[in-house]
Amino acid sequence: MTATINRKSARRVSKVDRFLTFIRVFLVSLIVIGAVAFLAQQFAPDNPFARWRNPDAMGLTADQFKGLLMSGLSQGAMYGLIALGYSMVYGVLGFINFAHGEVFMAGAMTGFIASEKFNANGLWQSNFLLCLVLIIIMAIGISTLMAVLMERVAYRPLRNSPRLIPLITSIGVSFFIQNAVMGLFGPASKSYPQLPEWLSKQRSILTFEIAGTKILVLVVAAVSMVGLWYLVERTMTGKAMRAVAEDKEIAALMGINVNRTIVTTFAVGGAMAGVAGILWGLLFRGVTHMTGFLPGIKAFTAAVIGGIGNLGGAMAGGVALGSAESVAPLVILEPLGVPGVSQLKDAVAFTVLVLVLLFKPSGLFGERLSAEDRA
Amino acid sequence: MSHLLEIRDLKVTFGGLDALSGLNFHVDEGEIVSVIGPNGAGKTTFFNAISGLVEATEGDILFEDESVLGLEPHQVTGLGIARTFQNVRLFPNMTILENVMVSQHCRTRQLVFGALMQTRAFKQEEREIRERAEAALGFFGSRLVGYRLEQAAFMLSYANRRRLEIARAMATQPRLILLDEPVAGMNPMETAELTGLIGRLRSEWGFTIVMIEHDMRVVRDVSDRVVVLDHGVPIAHGSYDEVSTNPEVIEAYLGRPVESRA
Amino acid sequence: MSATMNAPISGSSTAPALFDLDWRRIGTWGGLCALALILVSLIGMPVGLDRRMIIEGRLSLGYLALLWMPLLFGYVVSKRVVLEGVETPDPGARDVLAGFCTGVLAGLGPVLLILGIDNFNLREPLVNWGPPLLEQLTFGRGIGFGIVAWFGIGAVLGLLGSALHVLPKDVRRVISFVIYGLLSISVLEAVISDLSEGFGLESLTDEMYARRGGLTVKSSVIVAVVFGVFSMLMKGRVKSATSRYKELQGEERKRASMMLFSGVAVLCIVLPLFLGKIVNELLANVGLFLLLALGLNIVVGLAGILDLGYVAFFAVGGYTTAVLTSAESPFFAPELHFGFALIVVVMMAGLTGLVIGAPVIRMRGDYLAIVTLGFGEIIRLLFMSDWLKPYFGGAQGITNVPPVDLGFAVVTGIDPRSVFYLVLIFCILAIYVSWRLQGSRLGRAWMAIREDEQVAEAMGINTVNAKLMAFVVGAMMAALSGAVLAAKVGSVFPNSFMILVSIIILVVVIVGGMGNIAGVLVGSFVLIGVLGGPRQPGLLQEFQSYKLLIYGALLVFMMLQRPEGLVPSARRSQELHQEEFLQDAWLKGEDHDTEEAAVAAAAGGSEETGEQA
Numbered sequence A: 001m002t003a004t005i006n007r008k009s010a011r012r013v014s015k016v017d018r019f020l021t022f023i024r025v026f027l028v029s030l031i032v033i034g035a036v037a038f039l040a041q042q043f044a045p046d047n048p049f050a051r052w053r054n055p056d057a058m059g060l061t062a063d064q065f066k067g068l069l070m071s072g073l074s075q076g077a078m079y080g081l082i083a084l085g086y087s088m089v090y091g092v093l094g095f096i097n098f099a100h101g102e103v104f105m106a107g108a109m110t111g112f113i114a115s116e117k118f119n120a121n122g123l124w125q126s127n128f129l130l131c132l133v134l135i136i137i138m139a140i141g142i143s144t145l146m147a148v149l150m151e152r153v154a155y156r157p158l159r160n161s162p163r164l165i166p167l168i169t170s171i172g173v174s175f176f177i178q179n180a181v182m183g184l185f186g187p188a189s190k191s192y193p194q195l196p197e198w199l200s201k202q203r204s205i206l207t208f209e210i211a212g213t214k215i216l217v218l219v220v221a222a223v224s225m226v227g228l229w230y231l232v233e234r235t236m237t238g239k240a241m242r243a244v245a246e247d248k249e250i251a252a253l254m255g256i257n258v259n260r261t262i263v264t265t266f267a268v269g270g271a272m273a274g275v276a277g278i279l280w281g282l283l284f285r286g287v288t289h290m291t292g293f294l295p296g297i298k299a300f301t302a303a304v305i306g307g308i309g310n311l312g313g314a315m316a317g318g319v320a321l322g323s324a325e326s327v328a329p330l331v332i333l334e335p336l337g338v339p340g341v342s343q344l345k346d347a348v349a350f351t352v353l354v355l356v357l358l359f360k361p362s363g364l365f366g367e368r369l370s371a372e373d374r375a
Numbered sequence B: 001m002s003h004l005l006e007i008r009d010l011k012v013t014f015g016g017l018d019a020l021s022g023l024n025f026h027v028d029e030g031e032i033v034s035v036i037g038p039n040g041a042g043k044t045t046f047f048n049a050i051s052g053l054v055e056a057t058e059g060d061i062l063f064e065d066e067s068v069l070g071l072e073p074h075q076v077t078g079l080g081i082a083r084t085f086q087n088v089r090l091f092p093n094m095t096i097l098e099n100v101m102v103s104q105h106c107r108t109r110q111l112v113f114g115a116l117m118q119t120r121a122f123k124q125e126e127r128e129i130r131e132r133a134e135a136a137l138g139f140f141g142s143r144l145v146g147y148r149l150e151q152a153a154f155m156l157s158y159a160n161r162r163r164l165e166i167a168r169a170m171a172t173q174p175r176l177i178l179l180d181e182p183v184a185g186m187n188p189m190e191t192a193e194l195t196g197l198i199g200r201l202r203s204e205w206g207f208t209i210v211m212i213e214h215d216m217r218v219v220r221d222v223s224d225r226v227v228v229l230d231h232g233v234p235i236a237h238g239s240y241d242e243v244s245t246n247p248e249v250i251e252a253y254l255g256r257p258v259e260s261r262a
Numbered sequence C: 001m002s003a004t005m006n007a008p009i010s011g012s013s014t015a016p017a018l019f020d021l022d023w024r025r026i027g028t029w030g031g032l033c034a035l036a037l038i039l040v041s042l043i044g045m046p047v048g049l050d051r052r053m054i055i056e057g058r059l060s061l062g063y064l065a066l067l068w069m070p071l072l073f074g075y076v077v078s079k080r081v082v083l084e085g086v087e088t089p090d091p092g093a094r095d096v097l098a099g100f101c102t103g104v105l106a107g108l109g110p111v112l113l114i115l116g117i118d119n120f121n122l123r124e125p126l127v128n129w130g131p132p133l134l135e136q137l138t139f140g141r142g143i144g145f146g147i148v149a150w151f152g153i154g155a156v157l158g159l160l161g162s163a164l165h166v167l168p169k170d171v172r173r174v175i176s177f178v179i180y181g182l183l184s185i186s187v188l189e190a191v192i193s194d195l196s197e198g199f200g201l202e203s204l205t206d207e208m209y210a211r212r213g214g215l216t217v218k219s220s221v222i223v224a225v226v227f228g229v230f231s232m233l234m235k236g237r238v239k240s241a242t243s244r245y246k247e248l249q250g251e252e253r254k255r256a257s258m259m260l261f262s263g264v265a266v267l268c269i270v271l272p273l274f275l276g277k278i279v280n281e282l283l284a285n286v287g288l289f290l291l292l293a294l295g296l297n298i299v300v301g302l303a304g305i306l307d308l309g310y311v312a313f314f315a316v317g318g319y320t321t322a323v324l325t326s327a328e329s330p331f332f333a334p335e336l337h338f339g340f341a342l343i344v345v346v347m348m349a350g351l352t353g354l355v356i357g358a359p360v361i362r363m364r365g366d367y368l369a370i371v372t373l374g375f376g377e378i379i380r381l382l383f384m385s386d387w388l389k390p391y392f393g394g395a396q397g398i399t400n401v402p403p404v405d406l407g408f409a410v411v412t413g414i415d416p417r418s419v420f421y422l423v424l425i426f427c428i429l430a431i432y433v434s435w436r437l438q439g440s441r442l443g444r445a446w447m448a449i450r451e452d453e454q455v456a457e458a459m460g461i462n463t464v465n466a467k468l469m470a471f472v473v474g475a476m477m478a479a480l481s482g483a484v485l486a487a488k489v490g491s492v493f494p495n496s497f498m499i500l501v502s503i504i505i506l507v508v509v510i511v512g513g514m515g516n517i518a519g520v521l522v523g524s525f526v527l528i529g530v531l532g533g534p535r536q537p538g539l540l541q542e543f544q545s546y547k548l549l550i551y552g553a554l555l556v557f558m559m560l561q562r563p564e565g566l567v568p569s570a571r572r573s574q575e576l577h578q579e580e581f582l583q584d585a586w587l588k589g590e591d592h593d594t595e596e597a598a599v600a601a602a603a604g605g606s607e608e609t610g611e612q613a
Helices: A017-043 A048-054 A062-093 A101-120 A128-158 A163-184 A211-232 A236-246 A248-253 A258-284 A293-306 A309-337 A340-358 B043-051 B073-079 B095-102 B112-117 B118-139 B146-150 B158-171 B188-203 B216-222 B238-243 B247-254 C023-042 C045-051 C061-077 C093-119 C131-137 C145-167 C169-187 C190-199 C202-208 C217-233 C237-247 C250-274 C277-301 C311-325 C338-360 C365-384 C416-438 C441-451 C451-456 C461-491 C499-512 C517-532 C541-545 C548-563 C571-574 C578-587 C595-600
Strands: A200-203 A208-211 B007-015 B016-025 B031-037 B057-065 B082-085 B176-182 B208-213 B225-228 B232-236 C053-055
Touching: A017 A309, A017 A340, A017 C338, A048 B176, A062 A211, A062 A236, A062 A293, A062 A309, A101 A163, A101 A258, A101 B146, A101 B176, A128 A163, A128 C548, A163 A293, A163 C023, A163 C365, A163 C499, A163 C548, A200 B208, A208 A211, A211 A236, A211 A258, A211 A309, A236 A248, A236 A258, A236 B082, A248 A258, A293 A309, A293 A340, A309 A340, A309 B238, A309 B247, A340 C338, B016 B043, B016 B225, B016 B232, B016 C217, B031 B043, B031 B216, B031 C169, B043 B073, B043 B082, B043 B176, B043 B208, B073 B082, B073 B095, B073 C451, B082 C548, B095 B118, B095 B146, B095 B158, B095 C441, B112 B118, B112 C441, B118 B158, B118 C441, B118 C461, B146 C541, B158 B176, B158 B188, B188 B208, B188 B216, B188 C595, B208 C190, B216 B238, B216 C499, B225 B247, B232 B238, B232 B247, B238 C365, C023 C045, C023 C061, C023 C093, C023 C131, C045 C061, C045 C541, C053 C169, C053 C311, C093 C131, C093 C145, C169 C190, C169 C277, C169 C595, C190 C202, C190 C250, C190 C277, C202 C217, C250 C517, C277 C416, C277 C441, C277 C461, C277 C499, C277 C517, C311 C338, C311 C365, C311 C461, C311 C499, C338 C365, C338 C461, C365 C499, C416 C441, C416 C461, C416 C517, C441 C451, C441 C461, C451 C461, C499 C517, C499 C548, C517 C548, C541 C548
Parallel strands: B031 B208, B031 B225, B082 B176, B176 B208
Antiparallel strands: A200 A208, B007 B016, B007 B057, B225 B232
């Protein structure tokens, strides 16, 4: 039974690694060429290089650019809020809660239903701020409830299963909720009532022209982050959450009620998503049962970009992704000669997702995983 | 004189902590060498470094005079180094026979075409794989043969699982087998039997063996040489008798007596 | 039963008093059932499914959608866990009473809904809140009747559900046979009518089925009796047959499986000749998805790679075929024959498999799932984009894909039977490939990777190559399915290739049992055939709006209850219920000397052999 020695490639760099490097180089060059073309466009509009790639390229005025950036930032803030839920659940339980996007959608739906009622009986017009506060509270309530229910029914029994099983379950939950909402409320798109003038009008802040609603989004997002920071860093609940995220067993030995903490984690993530839902509804005014799908995936991307388990990173990742998604089609793709770039906004987001997971799965700011999950 | 396996100044660092450092080691063909040391001494890390599951920070590992540093684990196995795992890691839902058949993967060649066309070469190879698997399993007497072959591995008793681990390693047709605590958790009867089997692995099947063990009787009965690791550093080597009376070794296991801490 | 009824309230040590029920449990389950009934009603299932009759004039699918719940919850309430050493009295009046109470509580759901609809108007958010639902809930006979009826129905069904525990095994078997039989005969109406027409027996089915669908009352009684008698005759035989099959090992099992498959194959070849166009269309759909499922079965079931972007390969197959065969392909229209196109399709599939597989091969499982999802979406978005419109037709896709001219026959969407036969050939090929690979070196390598990837590497398996092979084989099967789809429909649109498809195929593979070819077959026929595919209707077209809901619920249910799928391969079942097997063996008081004896006995493997240490 002596071995037949078969000496093959003696180094760790295989064809696959070479292929990956090729992709990296290709993409980086694409981005660089696009950016260069764009800059060329900006500074010398009739520059032959720019013209070669895209004869119709018009470049962006400073105002347009700023406008794009603002849209990107506000959308990114919402992605960030949703991403917090993904990050927290992954940090504590080690799986991707695919249905978190539906929690967000539930918040948006609740906001729609509530605001319709307020609009019907006039409260919306007479006291908008009160309505806003009320719908935010209601959305937080419903989203939190949904997240907690999800955990109790679908995920708790699977606490000790290999990672893929809760993921598949969460896909089922996501499907179920999407279609239940469609069945309950119908497939038509629902619009929030008209926002008051003083909120939606454009304002000028430091040379940036920005709609009031976007300012609202950024403000609410910031306030939520502060609240979350306070919760996680300064309260006992937050400490318990961090402990359970580190190591469930040891936390239990230290007297922490692990089940309750996990429920709290889901609840807090759900609440953030609910707030994001309201903001989405206010900003985009339309919500359907499928509203949660794309933002959900993009929020997960944001969570990974920031380092999964890392809350500050999740928000940073969200903002980064939102801006990239807004700006990249026009700054990089259009100068490269790609027509119809606005369609490709989602493709950009997915590409970022793929790239981040391929090349930097630990994210930009470092993962915070539990002891069991650190592979 | 070249050794079958030679380790030069091996250093493995995990996040600032040296799991192994300054490790020099060699094994010649046909030897049985034991690696002992208190818990946490870095013995399993040592095996992991050889099999390629862990990257070495410094140093070199030479197998048959060629460096295997940086190779993928399956390449290391292909070159002729097999191992067992400390916490028995079988393929629980594959049958016993399949467990041993699959470990011959790197020694066999048949591809998809053969399987689909059921060519004679394919069938021949499948037969050979099966025969070799049964031979390896037969080494352990009548325990793992017959109707047992078709049973799922998770159904085995603990001792049989450890035996299956070894059978799997044997089936990869290695020259060197790394046994990681082969008798852990076995009762005295099973331990005695396995001790004999380890000797027969060398005498009948021609394997060279490096073994991590805590049970000193096994170490004494079976090893040609013993190497002692403590905190990732080799502190003694020699025959069992030399090593077991070495004061540094005793100190590593038991600590220094109170009066000599003056 | 009477003994417990006469027991003193203070309770004897063996039989607790009749009214000493676990009210908390009843409250929880009853409340859940009530909520579920409300939810299902508001989703619109009762009204939407009402058109379909199970038994003409008496029971419609809409009502059935509501009625099964109190029955189920009644059953669950009285389900008991038998623990060794703990005294558990036999099922009796207490359990039936518990079911009764649960049912009554469940009835509260529809009652509240009735009162609600009558008094409030919530139609604004809830689209199904309104007179049609009210009509249905009150059975068309007014509020008072409705309220009383629902409490009554809840009570009776809950009682029946829990009574299932009390009834002897034989009675239970008869009841389940009768129910399954009635449901099957009713659901398969289209198939049975077609078959009888084909055999010239229309008069039989004209008698059986009412004009507007569903069984007539008379025929349902007859069917019930037939099935009841049948079940009594089959007593024990089914069980012994299945246990004998399970015990077959190695060679014998292979032969038995081969015979079964050949039987099914013959059936598949012969039946479509007697079936009408609509049913053949359904079969063709089932076939397409079966092929997809077989491919995903290799990727997910054998190798353990969760590929959520599997639909990308489906798209590649469809678009490649369209580009190569259609005259209207925008950029490049060689108008090849389908056969030549197939060769290119297979190559492109392999290439795509490598391109998508290579980067993801080293990632951890859940990230891999999301990345493949991303790839799937990117590919669809690219096919849909204006940027690539000159090549792929953008959102309008590529039309005018010609039917397949095989010389002796033409496979075209207008003749679904031909499509089915073409797909059948590919499916048989796929089944053969899966089967052979499973029993080969590569298949073993896949299983090892699925079990423990690190150890598989240590055993000398080049996991990168093996996983890539899984991707490639799976991709090829999906691409073949895409090619047939293109020829069948005559065009390809990007929206036929959404993530939805991947997920539905995943549900089929999981329900059927991962890695289990027979299970995937059954799963495809049952799920896609009855409920329908992502966009195509199944036998029960009425489920069109609700099928995705059911798929989602089914996925969650399967993961929670039986991760091994409904048609378990013996070994997977053992894996995931390991704890239960070991415990069972211990409970049965087997020989505890050797652990193996216990486990072996529990698995039913080797009762006859002696034990060796």
